[in-house]
Amino acid sequence: MTRIIVVTSGKGGVGKTTTSAAISMGLAKAGHKTVVIDFDIGLRNLDIVMDCERRVVFDFVNVIQGDARLNQALIRDKRCDNLSILPASQTRDKEALTREGVAAVLEELSKDHEYIICDSPAGIEGGAMMAMYFADEAIVVTNPEVSSVRDSDRIIGLLQSKSRRAENNEPPIQEHLLISRYDPERVGRGDMLSIEDVEEILASPLIGVIPESEAVLRSSNQGVPVILDEDSHAGQAYADVVARLRGEDRPMRFTELERKNILRRMFGG
Amino acid sequence: MRPDAKAVAPVSLNLKGSMTAHALLQVPAEADLQSACQALTTLLAEDGPALQHTPCILAFPERDHLPDWLGDWVEQLRAADLVPFAVQCGTEEDQQLTHSLGLADMPVPEPSFRRPRPAHQARMAAQVPPMVVRQQVRSGQQIYAQGGDLVIMASVSAGAEVMADGHIHIHGDLRGRALAGVKGHQEARIYCRRLDGELVAIAGVYMMQEQFPEQRDQVEVSLENDQLAITGSTAR
Ligand SMILES: Nc1ncnc2c1ncn2[C@@H]1O[C@H](COP(=O)(O)OP(=O)(O)OP(=O)(O)O)[C@@H](O)[C@H]1O
Numbered sequence: 080m081t082r083i084i085v086v087t088s089g090k091g092g093v094g095k096t097t098t099s100a101a102i103s104m105g106l107a108k109a110g111h112k113t114v115v116i117d118f119d120i121g122l123r124n125l126d127i128v129m130d131c132e133r134r135v136v137f138d139f140v141n142v143i144q145g146d147a148r149l150n151q152a153l154i155r156d157k158r159c160d161n162l163s164i165l166p167a168s169q170t171r172d173k174e175a176l177t178r179e180g181v182a183a184v185l186e187e188l189s190k191d192h193e194y195i196i197c198d199s200p201a202g203i204e205g206g207a208m209m210a211m212y213f214a215d216e217a218i219v220v221t222n223p224e225v226s227s228v229r230d231s232d233r234i235i236g237l238l239q240s241k242s243r244r245a246e247n248n249e250p251p252i253q254e255h256l257l258i259s260r261y262d263p264e265r266v267g268r269g270d271m272l273s274i275e276d277v278e279e280i281l282a283s284p285l286i287g288v289i290p291e292s293e294a295v296l297r298s299s300n301q302g303v304p305v306i307l308d309e310d311s312h313a314g315q316a317y318a319d320v321v322a323r324l325r326g327e328d329r330p331m332r333f334t335e336l337e338r339k340n341i342l343r344r345m346f347g348g
Numbered sequence: 349m350r351p352d353a354k355a356v357a358p359v360s361l362n363l364k365g366s367m368t369a370h371a372l373l374q375v376p377a378e379a380d381l382q383s384a385c386q387a388l389t390t391l392l393a394e395d396g397p398a399l400q401h402t403p404c405i406l407a408f409p410e411r412d413h414l415p416d417w418l419g420d421w422v423e424q425l426r427a428a429d430l431v432p433f434a435v436q437c438g439t440e441e442d443q444q445l446t447h448s449l450g451l452a453d454m455p456v457p458e459p460s461f462r463r464p465r466p467a468h469q470a471r472m473a474a475q476v477p478p479m480v481v482r483q484q485v486r487s488g489q490q491i492y493a494q495g496g497d498l499v500i501m502a503s504v505s506a507g508a509e510v511m512a513d514g515h516i517h518i519h520g521d522l523r524g525r526a527l528a529g530v531k532g533h534q535e536a537r538i539y540c541r542r543l544d545g546e547l548v549a550i551a552g553v554y555m556m557q558e559q560f561p562e563q564r565d566q567v568e569v570s571l572e573n574d575q576l577a578i579t580g581s582t583a584r
């Protein structure tokens with residue numbers, strides 16, 4: 080059975096695209112046939128993070144409007160055969176995604192993919208609703224600050240009421256909470272919400288905590304999903320998330336201030 | 349560079365938002381300066397030392413405009429060692445008046461939640477079974493139990509609103525808004541595990557977060573003599 084997973088958040092810039100790229104690469108490297116779809120019509124940055132922007136000929140909207148076949152638009156990742164990318168279009172026409180069109184594309188992709196990862200745009204408008212509508216599962220990306228948590232709460236409510244599963248009275252979308260850009264030092268100073276705070280407010284199962292990390296920006300600039308940077312904490316944290324999605328039980332890491340860091344700071348090393 | 353500029357070491361200022369404790373000092377609509385001052389004397393006689401140097405926001409609920417004696421009122425308060433720093437007001441005129449006194453203007457809490465109360469008390473429709481919600485009520489969601497009670501087995505998020513013609517029982521935390529007895533039933537009550545809400549109301553009488561008491565665990569909200577009574581404990 081194909082698992083359709085939407086990566087969503089409400090608030091913009093919290094790490095949805097970073098997460099979509101990392102998770103889809105991780106699943107593909109673990110041997111699963113995976114496709115990642117950019118629902119952020121008009122902005123298009125998944126293809127940049129995946130380093131395939133120059134290979135985009137046809138896109139998601141072309142396929143929906145019948146101007147191209149699906150396999151003409153799918154881009155095979157150069158690093159991992161199991162991974163394909165369906166890029167968003169540059170056209171500003173967000174209305175181009177129709178529910179029937181999206182349903183048809185997802186159905187066709189389901190035939191030969193185990194995982195379909197949908198990178199949602201920010202907000203709670205048409206594009207975000209379209210990205211979540213057909214999902215079986217949702218990764219709700221939250222930064223540990225009040226406005227982001229509030230928006231995630233809103234999105235969880237919509238997942239529970241405005242999805243295909245909700246409308247057909249099927250079992251609800253399974254939510255996974257992902258806290259991103261977590262900085263234990265700032266939590267310690269009281270500038271950020273703690274993991275416990277976020278979990279209490281959102282009352283949703285936690286699938287991972289991604290630390291704030293310079294590796295993320297470096298990787299996305301180089302077009303490398305951060306999960307391939309196996310030395311970085313963010314990369315390792317994403318690898319844990321992928322393992323948990325595959326049913327493995329792994330403890331949370333990088334959630335506490337490292338003693339080493341403290342010593343280094345104290346002695347100015 | 350000016351010659352004297354190098355004598356001063358440069359510093360940078362930190363400007364941070366903060367939520368500090370303050371009092372909200374409300375003057376009832378029927379009061380004039382004289383009766384307000386009288387009430388102030390009574391208040392000081394009771395709580396004088398505790399109130400000294402307390403920062404206060406001044407409020408004049410249910411008036412169309414700030415009273416023209418606002419300036420005198422502020423002077424009286426300062427003379428009594430209170431520290432007024434802001435005034436709740438809506439119109440541009442009132443804001444100007446506030447600014448001219450060197451005070452900040454603050455928005456008046458939304459009046460839309462003051463629902464008109466029906467003239468005669470509605471009876472509780474006991475026949476309707478309670479509406480039971482098992483999931484957390486999320487930001488942006490609104491739930492209304494028409495004709496009866498509402499039971500929520502989880503928390504109510506900030507930005508969510510729950511309403512009932514009867515009572516509201518929240519087994520989790522209330523972080524959003526809860527309005528019981530919305531058709532005017534004055535015996536309606538609100539119960540919650542913890543009151544962190546934005547607003548509670550019974551039969552159209554409401555209270556905002558800043559007026560909530562310190563005791564916010566295992567809370568019961570009821571309407572007594574046209575005022576909301578909130579009882580709870582501090583143990584968590
Ligand atoms: N763990 C992290 N540590 C540091 N920076 C991060 C982290 N995750 C994301 N970022 C940075 O935050 C910015 C936004 O990330 P990203 O594009 O993934 O967010 P998004 O939710 O997809 O944004 P949008 O809502 O615009 O689609 C990027 O500059 C990215 O490099």
Ligand SMILES: [Mg+2]
Pocket residue numbers: 095096097119124198199200
């Ligand atoms: Mg994005």
